[in-house]
Amino acid sequence: MSFDGFDDELWDEFKWEAHLNEVEQKSEQLRKFIASDTADIKGNVPRWVTLLKESLSEVDAYEAFVEEELLMDEAYFPEDDDDWEDEDEWDDEDFLFGEYDEFMDMEEGEEEDFDAGEEWKELSEAFTYSEYGSLENLKPYNDAKELSVAMLKWTEKIPQDLHSPVFQQCIDEVLKIGAKLAGGYSFGFEPEYIGANIAYSKKALTFANTGLSLLQQLKSASYFDQSMYQQFHGRLFELRNDIGVHIQELRDQFNAI
Numbered sequence: 610m611s612f613d614g615f616d617d618e619l620w621d622e623f624k625w626e627a628h629l630n631e632v633e634q635k636s637e638q639l640r641k642f643i644a645s646d647t648a649d650i651k652g653n654v655p656r657w658v659t660l661l662k663e664s665l666s667e668v669d670a671y672e673a674f675v676e677e678e679l680l681m682d683e684a685y686f687p688e689d690d691d692d693w694e695d696e697d698e699w700d701d702e703d704f705l706f707g708e709y710d711e712f713m714d715m716e717e718g719e720e721e722d723f724d725a726g727e728e729w730k731e732l733s734e735a736f737t738y739s740e741y742g743s744l745e746n747l748k749p750y751n752d753a754k755e756l757s758v759a760m761l762k763w764t765e766k767i768p769q770d771l772h773s774p775v776f777q778q779c780i781d782e783v784l785k786i787g788a789k790l791a792g793g794y795s796f797g798f799e800p801e802y803i804g805a806n807i808a809y810s811k812k813a814l815t816f817a818n819t820g821l822s823l824l825q826q827l828k829s830a831s832y833f834d835q836s837m838y839q840q841f842h843g844r845l846f847e848l849r850n851d852i853g854v855h856i857q858e859l860r861d862q863f864n865a866i
Contacts, residue, residue: 619804621804624804657780658769667758667762667765671758671787674784679791738798738858749848749852750787752848756783756845756848771831775826782817782819782820783817785816786816793806793808793813798859800863803862803863803866804863807859814856
């Protein structure tokens with residue numbers, strides 16, 4: 610992945626964070642448009658409520674929410690169309706005599722086996738923090754997804770006239786945790802982009818902290834029994850801590866460069 614306008618300096622998490630803040634400012638109008646129901650000109654209906662109405666399940670609603678969040682950020686990351694030509698183009702010498710000889714000498718049917726040889730790495734947790742890994746093996750993301758789906762199921766039992774601004778924002782903050790973890794993971798672990806991974810993960814941590822604070826404000830709400838509150842609070846508290854560990858592991862990788 611490469612973007613126009615980036616210098617040759619290795620960006621750390623702070624430079625990436627400043628860039629992401631600019632991206633969020635540029636996408637704010639788009640975010641408001643998508644996040645509000647078109648039938649509600651004041652924008653008082655959160656996007657996740659609309660997605661729940663449109664989706665077949667809470668899982669579908671969550672995944673649609675995450676996808677929209679990622680697309681809003683991606684819209685302001687212009688990709689370099691010359692990447693392929695600049696970095697991956699094969700010249701005549703490489704094609705005939707270079708490192709691609711072995712690949713080009715494969716007989717028909719072997720190419721598929723070559724690709725399949727890497728697929729097992731996506732299933733292995735050992736490769737989670739590498740270019741071969743899969744987001745599905747990232748524990749904080751999985752925990753964020755499961756918590757988000759559980760909270761969406763719970764919201765459907767709460768009458769909408771009890772959906773206070775704090776209630777709505779709390780759910781919104783929790784849903785964004787997984788979206789930011791996914792956004793960071795999409796940048797991968799290469800030296801030039803691991804800073805972006807860290808910056809996105811830090812935003813996930815911010816949403817987790819804000820979500821915890823808002824959840825505590827809802828503790829005395831009439832629709833919250835003690836056991837349900839303790840369950841959500843405990844899971845969100847643990848997720849917040851795990852994201853902190855995740856960020857430190859990413860920093861360790863960056864500092865080892």
